[in-house]
Amino acid sequence: xxxxxxxxxxxxxxxxxxxxxxxxxxxxxxxxxxxxxxxxxxxxxxxxxxxxxxxxxxxxxxxxxxxxxxxxxxxxxxxxxxxxxxxxxxxxxxxxxxxxxxxxxxxxxxxxxxxxxxxxxxxxxxxxxxxxxxxxxxxxxxxxxxxxxxxxxxxxxxxxxxxxxxxxxxxxxxxxxxxxxxxxxxxxxxxxxxxxxxxxxxxxxxxxxxxxxxxxxxxxxxxxxxxxxxxxxxxxxxxxxxxxxxxxxxxxxxxxxxxxxxxxxxxxxxxxxxxxxxxxxxxxxxxxxxxxxxxxxxxxxxxxxxxxxxxxxxxxxxxxxxxxxxxxxxxxxxxxxx
Ligand code: COA
Numbered sequence: 001x002x003x004x005x006x007x008x009x010x011x012x013x014x015x016x017x018x019x020x021x022x023x024x025x026x027x028x029x030x031x032x033x034x035x036x037x038x039x040x041x042x043x044x045x046x047x048x049x050x051x052x053x054x055x056x057x058x059x060x061x062x063x064x065x066x067x068x069x070x071x072x073x074x075x076x077x078x079x080x081x082x083x084x085x086x087x088x089x090x091x092x093x094x095x096x097x098x099x100x101x102x103x104x105x106x107x108x109x110x111x112x113x114x115x116x117x118x119x120x121x122x123x124x125x126x127x128x129x130x131x132x133x134x135x136x137x138x139x140x141x142x143x144x145x146x147x148x149x150x151x152x153x154x155x156x157x158x159x160x161x162x163x164x165x166x167x168x169x170x171x172x173x174x175x176x177x178x179x180x181x182x183x184x185x186x187x188x189x190x191x192x193x194x195x196x197x198x199x200x201x202x203x204x205x206x207x208x209x210x211x212x213x214x215x216x217x218x219x220x221x222x223x224x225x226x227x228x229x230x231x232x233x234x235x236x237x238x239x240x241x242x243x244x245x246x247x248x249x250x251x252x253x254x255x256x257x258x259x260x261x262x263x264x265x266x267x268x269x270x271x272x273x274x275x276x277x278x279x280x281x282x283x284x285x286x287x288x289x290x291x292x293x294x295x296x297x298x299x300x301x302x303x304x305x306x307x308x309x310x311x312x313x314x315x316x317x318x319x320x321x322x323x324x325x326x327x328x329x330x331x332x333x334x335x336x337x338x
Contacts, residue, residue, distance in 0.1 A: 002170040003122040003133070004330040007065020008297040010161040011056035011138075012284065013043045019154070026150035033154045038260025042157030042285035044142045049083045053160035054138035055096040057293070061134065062097070064300070065164035069099035073130030076121055077106045078113030078289040080189070080318075081140045093136065102134070110187070111256045111317025112177070113137055113289030114161070118313065118325055119175045125167035136162040137289035144189050146216035155258070156217070157285030161293025170328065176239040177323030178231070186224050187318035189217045224317075228262045231322045233269035236314055239324040247272055250326075251309040252299070256316055257281035257291040266314075278304075288317065305329045 018041040019030035033039055045053070054077055062069060075097075077089040090104035109116045114137040121133035138160035147153050232255065240247060253276055255263055260279060267277050280295050287294060292313055299305050309329045316322040 001126050001128065001167050002172045003125040003165040004168045004170060005163045005296075005327065006166050006330070007061045007063070007067060007164040008162065008293065008300045009057045009060025009062070009064055010159065010294045010297040011053045011060070012159045012294070013045045013048050013053070015044050015046045016041045017044055022154055025147050026153060028150045028154060036261070037155060038279065038282055039154065039285045040282045043159055045140050045158045048140070048158070050079055050081050050138045050140045050160075051083055051089050051092040051096070053140075053158070054079070054089055054136045054162070055093045057138065057160040057162040058093055058097060058134055058136055061162040061164050061297075067132060067164050069097040070101065071132045072099040072102040072134050074121060074124055074133040075099060075102045075104040076117045076133065076135045078109065078117040078135070078137045079106060079139055080108055080110050080113070080288060081144055082106065089138065099134075103130070109289070109317075109321050110319060111258065111286070111288045111291070112315035112319070112321040112323055114292045115175070115313055115315040115323045115325055116177065116321070117289070118163075118165075119177065119323070121165050122175070125165060126172065131167045133165045134162060135165065136160060137291070137293050139288045139290045141217070141286070141288055144217050146213055149213065149216070151221055152217055152219055155286045157287050159284055159287045159290045159294055161290045161295075161297050163293055163296065168330070170330065173243045173245070173326035173328070175323060175325040176235050176242060178235060178321070180320045183223075183227070183320045184318070185220070186227065186320060187217070187219045188214075190214045225259070225262060227320060228258065228316050229265040229269065232262070232266045232314055232316050235322050235324045236266075236270060236312055239312065239326055243326055245310060245326055249310050250276065250312050253277050253312045253314065254292055254295055254299075255314050257284065257295060258286045258316075
């Protein structure tokens with residue numbers, strides 16, 4: 001038994017900040033950001049929350065799949081930027097959708113989160129533990145961004161993407177994933193729940209001598225860059241070898257959208273043409289666990305995906321964590337109609 005994607009959806013906030021807007025906040029320029037990252041603008045929440053975006057992306061994915069919320073056995077939300085600590089975002093999405101049968105939980109693995117959500121749902125469905133799953137990546141990274149730090153605030157954006165999976169007969173492709181907690185310092189963000197007003201007074205006070213910066217995302221950009229361009233091609237090759245699939249059989253590599261130069265370097269190292277590496281980060285920036293499902297949804301809705309095509313999904317990020325999964329595109333209503 002394998003898990004096939006039978007519908008996708010996404011939600012993007014309408015409010016945008018382009019590079020010139022960022023240049024009014026910190027010393028940078030549109031030219032520098034475009035050249036070093038490929039990002040031109042990013043979408044930022046106004047009235048939305050991580051949960052509201054997740055629920056909207058989920059509704060669109062269910063509609064695309066022709067699946068009702070009552071059919072869902074599992075709802076997984078991958079996020080590092082949930083509105084609240086409790087309840088988990090997946091339970092809040094369940095409540096908004098009306099999916100009474102679903103088991104719901106969140107998963108925190110930063111920019112590799114959607115890959116791990118897919119793998120977890122795949123393992124559930126493959127083992128007979130449910131038939132229909134909804135996986136979502138949703139992030140309000142603007143809440144975790146230090147808008148005074150030009151090394152990070154140029155990179156990130158908000159949004160959500162979702163996919164509906166069904167247990168079906170088909171080829172099983174095993175995923176490959178890795179983690180290296182020894183390198184966690186490369187990308188960090190401390191919890192703010194004990195001083196940002198959500199506390200009921202029982203939590204530990206924020207130490208007076210702790211600089212505020214620690215409570216926003218902090219990154220060693222060069223270390224993360226080097227890690228990504230080395231580990232992503234390696235893990236993709238591992239997944240291809242493990243499953244006896246050649247790179248020639250892959251139609252698209254759908255990578256986490258962090259930086260255009262990273263994607264180009266991965267393509268070069270794999271010896272594959274850039275046409276196989278769709279890029280949309282110029283519009284959204286890095287939306288962490290939402291980036292892969294947003295891109296997948298765009299490609300689905302643009303009719304770029306065809307039945308039987310093999311795709312590689314690959315993510316990398318804080319933890320450090322990284323991984324690649326091969327999927328075969330099977331049941332897409334958008335394509336069926338065409
Ligand atoms: N605008 C203008 N100058 C900037 C700048 C900005 N936004 N950010 C940094 N600089 C400056 C630095 O201060 C430095 O100046 P100096 O040489 O006078 O000290 C210079 O630009 C080069 O800095 P460096 O950090 O070496 O730049 P870089 O080429 O590595 O680019 C990143 C920085 C963040 C764009 C790049 O490292 C990157 O994309 N890393 C991966 C990040 C990522 O994808 N993270 C998420 C993974 S999930």
